[in-house]
Amino acid sequence: MTANAEDQELKDRLSLIETMIAEGRRSTGSWGWTFVFWGIAYYVAIAWTAWNHWPWAWLVTMMSAWALCWGIIRSKQKNQLKRNPGTTMGRAIFSIWIAMGVSMALLLPALGFSGRFNQHVFVAVVAAMLGVANGASGMIIRWKAQIAAAFVWWAATVAACFGSDSQCTIVFLVAIFLCQIVFGGYAMVCEARLRKQRGGSND
C-alpha cells in the first residue's frame, strides 16, 4: 500500500468515527406536539376557571393533562419499531422538564392552600418556570427559537408583576399562544421536515 493510500485509509477511519458519533447523538424524537398539547391544556384550565370559578379547575386539568400526555408518550414508544437510544443530552433536557413539572405541582397547590395565592403571583411563577425550562433546553440543544420562547416567558414574568388582573390575564394568554401554540407548531413543522429529509423513517 502506498503512503498516500495509507493516509487516506487513516482519514477514512477518522471520518467514520465522526459520522457515527454524530449519527448516535442524532435525536429525531418528536416533542413539538407536547408544547401545543400543554398550550391547549392551559387554555382549558383558564376557560374553566373563568367560567365557574371552581378552585380545583387548574389542578384537575393539569393532573388530567399529565395522565393523558404520559399515556400518549407511552403509546408512541410502544408503536416504535426501533426505539431511539437515550443520550446524556436527552436525559438532561427530560430532567429539566420533569423537575419543572414537579416544582409547579408542589408550589402552586401549596400557595393555593396557604391562601397566599393570587393571579399575579401565579402567572409570574408559571412564566418564570417555563422560561427556565425553555431557556435551559434551548441552550443545551442550541436552538434559537426555543431561547426566544424563553425570553417571551421571562418578559411575561416581569409584566405579570405589574398592571391590573385583566392585563395579567392577557399577558398570560399571549405568552401561551406564542410559546406553546406557535412555537409548538413550528417545532412540529421542523420535525416533519427533518423526518422527510431522512427518508420518512421514525428512527
Added chain:
Amino acid sequence: MTELPELNPVIHGKLRLALLSLLIGVEEAEFTWLRAKTGSTDGNLGAQLLKLEEAGYVAVEKKFVQRKPQTLYRMTDAGREALTEYVQALKQMLGAAIDA
C-alpha cells in the same frame, strides 16, 4: 524520530469501529438500532459485537420487554478508553504523515 503507536486491532475493524463510535454517544442501544445504523446483517453484527464484548469494550444486557426479547449494548469504561486511545493514535499517525 518518535515511534509511531500501533492501532488496536480489536477496534480497527470498520464495523467494530463504527459500533464503538455509535455507542460512545448514547447510554445504551438495542441490537436492532445498531443494525439499522450500520446496515449490517444480523450474523455479522452479532459476531462483531461478541468480539467487542470479549475484549471488555461493550456490556450486554438481555431482557424481555412486553414478552419480546431485547438485547441492549452499552459501552464500558474500558471501551471508552480504548476508543480515545485509538483516535489519539490515528491523529498521531496522520500528523507524522504530514510532517514526513
